[in-house]
Amino acid sequence: AYGYDATSGQLSSVTAPDGSNLVYTYDGFLLTNTTWSGAVTGMVSNSYNDDFQLVGLSVGADNIAYSYDNDGLLTVAGALTLTRDVQNGLLTGTTLGSVTTNTSYNTFGEQATETAAFDSTAQYAASYTRDALGRITTRQETIEDVTVTYGYTYGHGGRLIEVKTDSTLTATFGYDTNGNRTEGTYDAQDRLLTWGTANYHYTANGELESKTDTGLTTDYRYDVLGNLLEVELPGGMVIDYLIDGQDRRIGKRIDGTLVQGFLYRDQLNPIAELDDSGAIITRFVYGSKDNVPDYMLKDSNTYRIISDHLGSPRLIINIADGNIVQRMDYDVWGNVVNDSNPGFQPFGFAGGIYDQHTQLTRFGARDYNAETGRWTSKDPIRFDGGDSNLYGYVLSDPLNWIDPYGLFKRTGGGITPIRPPSIGTPYKIPRRNEYSIADILPHPVNWDDFYSEGLDAGNGCTVVCSGGVGSAADAGNGNGFIQCLASPQPARSPATARSCRIVCGE
Known part of the structure; x- marks a missing residue:
């Protein structure tokens, strides 16, 4: 149900089918407050300068301040300082306490290197070489003094076909004429039928309904808009999700008990994580990337989130002492191959919300299954998403593209201005700013x-x-x-x- 202001005609409230409610207040056309009520409660407030730039973002009594240079580019986000090239505005580094990052670019403005250090002690380094089409062909990473070099080869249509690790071939991928990986079998609608020993079944709308592997079945249930509502795992655990009136995942319950909640700064990005009682346990601050936070505040500590070029968190560093409290590693499709502290923070591959129980990653409108490199449902905007395969993920090039909306691909590591939040749904194609x-x-x-x-x-x-x-x-x-x-x-x-x-x- 939708409510509108009698004078301005602006949207003032949205009530979801489960009874949760959103209430909005404005200053002219600017959204100033969003309030959640129901199973998940909280309020996010925004303040602006005379140029309509966002200068304050508050969750409860805690405020994050933003500052800009004369070109309108973000220079301060909370305690994070951003440094830019004076000639072109490209981000060259950040500072948060004793943790610093540095970024360099090639002549086309593509990221060439990135480093992170605590008190000048290197903790993360990555470098990239690219082909004539701008695709990454070599990626060298050094984490905790261990260096690994990855090589990548692309086939027809730009699809990733080969991965080498330290010059040893470690993975190959084949595709049919519509971009389906040949490890599986598919029907005429590109719905996955079998993958290894697993069999898959779908609803009439094309949503993944069940997966059966060696006699063990996982069941999935969705709302009428295609949002994943419930997953029943083979052991009997039932996970269900709370969806607000803007189709955002705001809560997770296990066997009927709320274990996690979220408040959002915009359509996609959580600004706070809540515990089972509804208390704020973590606040997130965004600055250098638009799909993953730069740092988080938790248990009276501040943690720098070091993410790769896609926005996948790699290291979570306590800025007080430089300790790495979580390390996450992924394969090229986003499967988590190492997680030293599961659940410490909620973000995963390419900055999506990762569920360690289902191993699915939520991006805007849909859920992504890294095991198969596919979405669990069809693209809500159908062929407007740019792919003839409605289940395909970023045209089978997960190394160079991301899809934070669950609708269409875009390059990773995007840096966008912090701008006034607006009310929308993930089913509307957002304009680039x-x-x-x-x-x-x-x-x-x-x-x-x-x-x-x-x-x-x-x-x-x-x-x-x-x-x-x-x-x-x-x-x-x-x-x-x-x-x-x-x-x-x-x-x-x-x-x-x-x-x-x-x-x-x-």
Whole structure:
């Protein structure tokens, strides 16, 4: 049920089928408070500056402050300081207490290296080499003084087909004509029927209904919008999820007892984790990446979350002493192969909400099964998601792409401005706010190649160029370099403009 303000017509409340309620308050068009009631309770408040930038985000009495530079780029998020290249605005490092990170880029603005250290003692390092299409071909990681080098090969359609570990072939992947991995069998709708010794069955809507492996069955149940509501494991454990009026997972119960709750800062990202009594046990602060927090506050301690280029947490570091309280390692599809402290924080592969009991990862509208590299249900926006296979994950390239909305792929490690939160559902395609050209199209050999690609930047998007030279109207501000308002193919104008970025309005 939906309620609206009698004067402004703005959405004022949403009541979910289970009775949980959301209430919204505004200052003009700006959302100032979101209040949850029901099985999960809490309030998140937002404050803004005169430029409508978010400058404060509060959970209860605890506030996180944000600051920006003269270009509107985030420089402070709570206790986290962000450093940027003065020439292009790219993030070059962060500081949180004694934990520092440093990031470098290649000439196309793609991430080349990232390091993390406590008091100058290295704890994490990663470097990437890429092919002419911008895809990662080599990734070298050093964690706790152990270095491992991974090599990757791609096949037709850009799908990942081979992984090497320290020059030894460790995994190969084959695909049918619609991108299904050949380890399984499928029906005409791309629904997985068998995988190894497991058999799968689906609802009439195409949602995974059951999995039976060597006589042990796992059952799944969904609501009418396709949200996963319940999982019954072979041992009899029943896990059910609480979904709020914005289709966000706000709670988890085991055998009928609430064990976990979430409050959100926006449509996708939890800002607080609650315990079984509804008390806040962890607060999350986002800064350098838009799909995973940079740090968390828990048990009177502050922990830096070191994540990889996709946003997968790798190390959780206590900033007081540098101790690593959790380490997580994954295979290329996101299977957790090492977790030194399960459940210490809720994030997993590519920044999704990971459930250690079901081993599924929640991304926005859907749940991802890393074992099979597939979604458990069809894409809610169907073929608008950009894949003819409605169960396929990021066109079978999980090393270079992520899908935080559960709808469509985008490059990993995206850095977006902290902006005013809005009310929406994961079934609406969100507009991009601002990305670098390298984020949208990470592999132009030169600018002419960029135009010949026929890039579709999306409705309402413009490439803004500083220092451009062209028509009189463009000479002053460089705007209007590419217009995407009506045509799916952007037009190049003016021809001699330089130093551009893609900006898309909300």
